[in-house]
Amino acid sequence: MTGNLRTTAATGTAVAKPARGRAGSARKNGPGLKHEDKRTAILRTAAQLFAEKGYEATSLDNIAERLGMHKATLYHYVDNKESILYQCLVLSFGDLDEVIEKTKDRSIPVLDRLRLYVRSLAVAQNNDFGRCLVLVGSRPLEMMQGGDIRQFQRRLDATVRNLITEGIADGSIKPCDPSMFSALLFGALNWVPRWHSAGGKLSIQQVADTFMDMVIEGIAAVRR
Structure with a gap:
């Protein structure tokens, strides 16, 4: 890993600091790009290739060539x-920690908070770093530093369960198994990066809202 680990306020997880000396911290590299700008470009390109070709099939030569x-x-x-890969997966968290905190605001109806959360998850999972996490996963890091990533994924799951539990308690959601709902939700969302096209008929936000409409309203026709 490059440098040491630090915890970000945005994610509450460890991310890698750029190493001193060899990598430097602020010098220019290339036409008008700071070191961190170029490093981010490398990570984004790697994330795209990992999602396209698979982690094992992507080499450093492939990344450098692109x-x-x-x-x-x-x-x-x-x-x-x-x-x-580790740094790409950490970047996939984006600002989801902030979104998780917003789901705790009980002045907002629980179903509205759930909808906001699902929309935010869908957006995060379909940017370059999010698609990398969904399509590659943390398995290649099993023997290394994948623990932080899996811990954050558990927080995402717990947030859904907590919202469903709260909704059942206040009567806005009918009794159901929160863990089964979470499995259903993430199963649906995790498949979106495999079929959604940025130039398609629906935006990611619209896909998320459509999912939530079907979940909340059901698909059975009202019988008169």
Whole structure:
């Protein structure tokens, strides 16, 4: 991994600091790009390739080639392929920690909070880093530093369960198994990056809202 770990306020999880010395911290690299800008470009490109080709089939040579740089140059910004994947997956969390906190605001109806949460999840899972997490997962990091990622995924699941439990308690959601609902929801959302196209008929937000409409209202026709 590149450098040490720190905890971000945005995610509450550990992310890698760029190493000092070899990688530097603020010097310019390339035409008008700061070190961190170029590092982010490398991670984004790697995330795209991991999602397209698969983690195992993607090499550092592939990443360097798509970026138009020499492989040796990559090592000024990253340590190895495993650290690249780890940092891509951490970036996939985005601002979801902030969204999780908003779901605790009981002045907002629970179903409205659930809808906001699902929409935010769908958006996060369909950017470059989110698609990488969904399509590749943390399995390649099983023997390394994947624990932070799995811990955050458990927080996402717990948030859904808590909302359903609250809704059952206040009568806005009929009695059901919160864990089964969470499994249903994430099963649906995790499949979206495999079929959704940015140029398609529906935006990600519309896909999320359609899912929620079907979940909340059901699909059975009202019998008169």
